Amino acid sequence: MNRVFIRTWLALLLVAVTLQGCALWTRVETPLATAPDGSFTTTLPVGWVRAEFLKDRLLVTRDGPALQLIEARRVEHGKAFPKTDKASDASMLASELAERTLAEIRTAEDLPGLEVIENAPVTVAGQMGFRLRLKFKNPRGLTYQREVVGFATEAGFFAFVYQAPALLYFDRNRSDFEQLLNAVQLQQKAT
Amino acid sequence: MRALRISLLALGLCACQATGPVRPFQDTGETQALSDEETRLWHQAAEFDTMLHRSAEIYPDAAVTAYLQDIMNRLFPEFEGSIRVQVVKSPVLNAFALPNGSIYVHIGLIARMDNEAQLATVLAHEGAHFVQKHSLLQQRNLKSSSVFATSLALVGIPLMPELLAASSIYGYSRDLERDADQVGYQRLIAAGYSAQEAGKTFEHLAAEVKALGIDEPFFFSSHPKLSERIDSFRALTGNAEGGALYVERYLNNTAQVRIASLEADLSMGRYDSVILVLDDADIRRKYPAHVDYYRGEAYRRRGEEGDPELAIQAYRAALAAAPQFAASHRGLGILAMKHKQWDDAQSSFNAYLRLAPQAKDRAYVEQYLASIDQQR
Numbered sequence: 001m002n003r004v005f006i007r008t009w010l011a012l013l014l015v016a017v018t019l020q021g022c023a024l025w026t027r028v029e030t031p032l033a034t035a036p037d038g039s040f041t042t043t044l045p046v047g048w049v050r051a052e053f054l055k056d057r058l059l060v061t062r063d064g065p066a067l068q069l070i071e072a073r074r075v076e077h078g079k080a081f082p083k084t085d086k087a088s089d090a091s092m093l094a095s096e097l098a099e100r101t102l103a104e105i106r107t108a109e110d111l112p113g114l115e116v117i118e119n120a121p122v123t124v125a126g127q128m129g130f131r132l133r134l135k136f137k138n139p140r141g142l143t144y145q146r147e148v149v150g151f152a153t154e155a156g157f158f159a160f161v162y163q164a165p166a167l168l169y170f171d172r173n174r175s176d177f178e179q180l181l182n183a184v185q186l187q188q189k190a191t
Numbered sequence: 192m193r194a195l196r197i198s199l200l201a202l203g204l205c206a207c208q209a210t211g212p213v214r215p216f217q218d219t220g221e222t223q224a225l226s227d228e229e230t231r232l233w234h235q236a237a238e239f240d241t242m243l244h245r246s247a248e249i250y251p252d253a254a255v256t257a258y259l260q261d262i263m264n265r266l267f268p269e270f271e272g273s274i275r276v277q278v279v280k281s282p283v284l285n286a287f288a289l290p291n292g293s294i295y296v297h298i299g300l301i302a303r304m305d306n307e308a309q310l311a312t313v314l315a316h317e318g319a320h321f322v323q324k325h326s327l328l329q330q331r332n333l334k335s336s337s338v339f340a341t342s343l344a345l346v347g348i349p350l351m352p353e354l355l356a357a358s359s360i361y362g363y364s365r366d367l368e369r370d371a372d373q374v375g376y377q378r379l380i381a382a383g384y385s386a387q388e389a390g391k392t393f394e395h396l397a398a399e400v401k402a403l404g405i406d407e408p409f410f411f412s413s414h415p416k417l418s419e420r421i422d423s424f425r426a427l428t429g430n431a432e433g434g435a436l437y438v439e440r441y442l443n444n445t446a447q448v449r450i451a452s453l454e455a456d457l458s459m460g461r462y463d464s465v466i467l468v469l470d471d472a473d474i475r476r477k478y479p480a481h482v483d484y485y486r487g488e489a490y491r492r493r494g495e496e497g498d499p500e501l502a503i504q505a506y507r508a509a510l511a512a513a514p515q516f517a518a519s520h521r522g523l524g525i526l527a528m529k530h531k532q533w534d535d536a537q538s539s540f541n542a543y544l545r546l547a548p549q550a551k552d553r554a555y556v557e558q559y560l561a562s563i564d565q566q567r
């Protein structure tokens with residue numbers, strides 16, 4: 001089952017718990033944010049909510065993960081592509097990282113009708129990386145788009161994801177994702 | 192007491208309705224007169240058909256679909272129109288039949304055959320499941336509710352429990368599989384196909400499953416069932432001789448599918464599958480001249496010790512056989528760049544862009560060429 005949809009149900013459950021006063025989702029009041037492992041900083045869209053219960057990544061949404069989500073994280077090279085049992089490394093070319101990312105997505109997730117709309121180089125935080133734009137359907141036939149931007153340094157594999165329903169939602173908040181990408185700064189331990 | 196008698200009567204009537212004899216379909220006409228139980232199964236199957244088509248996982252090649260349908264019509268001529276074959280994009284070795292006569296075959300399974308007789312063996316088996324109403328029998332025989340609770344994500348669509356039970360992916364009982372083997376075998380012989388190929392189909396696929404250590408859901412569901420299927424066919428075929436293979440017809444009609452299956456394997460990181468198939472020179476001869484490119488890609492992407500050298504050999508072999516196939520140059524360029532062989536990398540990338548100026552990944556290659564210039 002698509003991990004996004006699992007996360008959606010998890011989010012709903014946690015919203016219910018939150019109503020009892022637990023701060024599992026917190027509103028983004030100030031834009032500057034640091035990755036949980038301190039490997040990078042960036043800016044998050046003010047007014048969105050951030051999933052505090054996820055300790056290995058930044059994840060924010062405005063209207064709920066099923067309607068849009070932005071995710072940002074660093075993964076150790078050896079754990080970059082667990083389902084295909086592959087690693088990343090700092091010497092990999094951007095197109096190679098894109099190949100492994102696509103293989104991992106195709107293997108790890110059930111995304112009916114998965115189509116690659118764009119696969120192109122991109123520079124983030126001064127690092128040469130890739131940008132993938134994907135289109136797929138959920139089990140009910142709703143079309144989603146997902147953008148995955150990634151690069152590798154000695155510190156690991158950095159991945160940034162934006163996903164939303166293709167109709168109306170994807171274009172509406174894409175600029176928030178671009179702002180996050182433009183603001184990424186690697187910290188000393190990440191270079 | 193009166194209430195108890197009514198309850199017992201109702202229970203008896205239900206039992207009779209659920210366990211009445213199941214007679215195989217005799218022809219297409221009989222598929223129009225279904226029991227209530229069968230009608231429910233067919234409705235669920237139709238919903239699955241709709242979901243699968245909506246998922247965009249159907250392989251959009253009318254020619255290969257027509258080719259498979261033509262084989263099925265020769266195997267089950269009296270059911271033409273009732274048994275409908277569709278091709279699924281997945282490279283996984285799989286095929287399954289739905290209660291309503293929809294038969295789905297994965298491109299991975301089609302691509303692994305040696306000839307049309309082997310492909311017909313698979314189709315005959317699946318067609319037999321439909322004609323013999325094995326879905327209905329299986330549903331009646333299943334006792335455990337946990338079976339219905341299991342959900343396999345076939346092509347990303349959660350199957351409804353009843354259809355899951357009816358699907359070949361999950362696997363029918365040994366008796367029903369044996370029945371499908373026997374009925375399918377008779378159909379194979381009646382249609383003029385080689386009897387000996389029936390057993391080879393399963394041995395061929397078993398060897399690949401074993402070599403790759405596959406444990407995903409596939410056509411044969413489990414090794415014990417697979418080995419029993421092989422023994423079953425050996426007993427059926429005995430020393431039978433004769434029958435057609437239609438090797439050329441199979442190769443011609445499945446050329447695109449076999450390439451698509453290689454590409455799908457590569458895109459899913461199934462490099463071992465590609466290497467297993469294409470390391471065999473006899474099999475490579477059945478593919479287009481540039482087929483070594485896919486072997487090169489599999490080795491390059493797998494990236495295990497010794498793989499880069501094997502990839503280079505494969506790309507060079509592809510270029511020797513098909514000098515105009517641009518992507519082989521790109522593969523060589525990537526490997527040269529990773530080894531800091533700047534001149535070779537530049538030469539290969541330039542050759543790639545010269546042959547494929549509209550390449551979708553042109554931006555990557557131009558970035559690599561710019562990077563090479565900076566390195567010098």
